[in-house]
Amino acid sequence: MLYTLYEAGYYAASPLRWAALAARDFWSSPLNPAADSEVAKRIYATSDLFANLTRRYGKPEWMLDTVRINGRDVRVRAQEVWSTPWCKLTHFSRDMSDLRRAGKTELEPALLIAAPLSGHYATLLRGTVEAFLQDHEVFITEWTNARDVPIVEGRFDFHDYIDHIREMLRQLGPRPHVVAVCQPGPPVLAAAALMAEDGEECRPASMTFMGSPIDARLSPTVTNRLAEDRPFAWFETNMIYNVPPPHLGAGRRVYPGFVQLASFMSMNLDKHQEAHRRYLAQLMAGDGDSAEKHLEFYDEYLSVLDLTEEFYLQTIDVVFQRYLLPKGELEHRGRKVRPERITDIGLLTVEGENDDISGIGQTQAAHRLCLGLPVELKEDYIQPHVGHYGVFNGKRFREEIYPRVRDFVRRMEKSQQRKPVAVAAKATEQDGVVQMRPRSAGA
Structure with a gap:
């Protein structure tokens, strides 16, 4: 049931994500005369952060040419x-x-x-x-x-x-x-x-x-x-879910990657929250290099697979x-x-x-x-x-x-x-x- 709710949440957030992407592109466009204003920078940074937090992270490329x-x-x-x-x-x-x-x-x-x-x-x-x-x-x-x-x-x-x-x-x-x-x-x-x-x-x-x-x-x-500390039955009951459609493995029982990710992030939640606050500040300050490093790390870190x-x-x-x-x-x-x-x-x-x-x-x-x-x-x-x-x-x-x-x-x-x-x-x-x-x- 949790996997189905997770997928439903992703699709439910899609209209908001698209709106955020549109706002990000509009307020950062060089054709927008207000793009350099403080308000524009705040809207751009907030929209970008929301879009990244709600998007799907697929398998990264190796990028080893x-x-x-x-x-x-x-x-x-x-x-x-x-x-x-x-x-x-x-x-x-x-x-x-x-x-x-x-x-x-x-x-x-x-x-x-x-x-x-x-x-x-x-x-x-x-x-x-x-x-x-x-x-x-x-x-x-x-x-x-x-x-x-x-x-x-x-x-x-x-x-x-x-x-x-x-x-x-x-x-x-x-x-x-x-x-x-x-x-x-x-x-x-x-x-x-x-x-x-x-x-x-x-x-x-x-x-x-x-x-x-x-x-x-x-x-x-x-x-x-x-x-x-947890009995084996606890893991079987609380960590295993059915893959929902439309995935090819629909019906398979798995330990979802997003559950594992949530466990990892909860161990250092303050650090992750602070990292995203810094990212927001970097975007508003126009510090593109630092923001890019943040994205590179989280593009990898948030890309997970099911077991x-x-x-x-x-x-x-x-x-x-x-x-x-x-x-x-x-x-x-x-x-x-x-x-x-x-x-x-x-x-x-x-x-x-x-x-x-x-x-x-x-x-x-x-x-x-x-x-x-x-x-x-x-x-x-x-x-x-x-x-x-x-x-x-x-x-x-x-x-x-x-x-x-x-x-x-x-x-x-x-x-x-x-x-x-x-x-x-x-x-x-x-x-x-x-x-x-x-x-x-x-x-």
């Missing part, structure tokens, strides 16, 4: 190379002639970025992709909005996610690398464990987990406590309530998942000091599960002064986190060639894990 490598622009083209109704595997193909001019003459590692299926589109990782494109052949998972998948296509659950990751790794060829950002951590680790136990040729050469809830019992955050009922509820149950993976009780298709069977896949964990979604220790837990890995294939890093988003995007990611991930991938590439693994200077060994922290962290 070029990437800067060694001081040169290299053309990039996003290509779909594999797909199911639930996901497409996108390859960011770099122009070979541009790469040669940029001094890139050797084949670079294939790397899969497992994007979260937790409410936002994969384009939220635009900055992540842009960084990895400097040194890798980058592929990314683009999950489909569940409301756009006809009900005849069947279900998609936690175990289907694991199967998709395994199949996409196979598409990349022998010994690719995988980076799991946030939510995909547990299913990606499960997929790697199964592939390692089977001795698959396309098992990862390395796996990097960034802000992932491998063991959500550790350093619980507000999000974790919500999942712990299938079964995937969402299983994730709550498996990851946040019963903790099956860290307890050694996770089964996939009737088969126990055994991370301790991983013996030759490099493991890097990255966490943010101020992460309020996946607390410190939740991602590091992967090291305790992968008991079969030698210490030289393990590495852990905690980035000071960043929250959850800063673990995979922003200035500190580009300048401090990404170089460490890049160097780790390179070392794991060399290890596959039976060369010694070079452990970075200033590293110390603790609990069987190579601990690396910048000097500013006091290590």
Whole structure:
């Protein structure tokens, strides 16, 4: 019922939105002699804000036409190379002639970025992709909005996610690398464990987990406590709704993206309200650059997708309530998942000091599960002064986190060639894990 009311509210607001757009265009037109008056600026700014708050935010574009490598622009083209109704595997193909001019003459590692299926589109990782494109052949998972998948296509659950990751790794060829950002951590680790136990040729050469809830019992955050405090039946009753017409997935039971968005925004409601007040003031003051940055952020942030009922509820149950993976009780298709069977896949964990979604220790837990890995294939890093988003995007990611991930991938590439693994200077060994922290962290 809530989904239907949400859609009804959107369509009911359409006449007001059209009126706001007309008012915005009229009062900002260079042909309007009163456009520079204080009244005109106020009407323009208010109309623009109302139109943006009530419009539909679709899937953003990647807008990655070029990437800067060694001081040169290299053309990039996003290509779909594999797909199911639930996901497409996108390859960011770099122009070979541009790469040669940029001094890139050797084949670079294939790397899969497992994007979260937790409410936002994969384009939220635009900055992540842009960084990895400097040194890798980058592929990314683009999950489909569940409301756009006809009900005849069947279900998609936690175990289907694991199967998709395994199949996409196979598409990349022998010994690719995988980076799991946030939510995909547990299913990606499960997929790697199964592939390692089977001795698959396309098992990862390395796996990097960034802000992932491998063991959500550790350093619980507000999000974790919500999942712990509510009984499973509460999520089933209060978070799941039917997709209404005219969407292709009409009738499908989903966890709506707008519900997830409301939950996220309520955690920092004051910040969002203040951001929109600043945006209004920027428009009235004619500060177009600052207003554009605001729009860029919220165009991405307010673009959300729906999750299938079964995937969402299983994730709550498996990851946040019963903790099956860290307890050694996770089964996939009737088969126990055994991370301790991983013996030759490099493991890097990255966490943010101020992460309020996946607390410190939740991602590091992967090291305790992968008991079969030698210490030289393990590495852990905690980035000071960043929250959850800063673990995979922003200035500190580009300048401090990404170089460490890049160097780790390179070392794991060399290890596959039976060369010694070079452990970075200033590293110390603790609990069987190579601990690396910048000097500013006091290590």
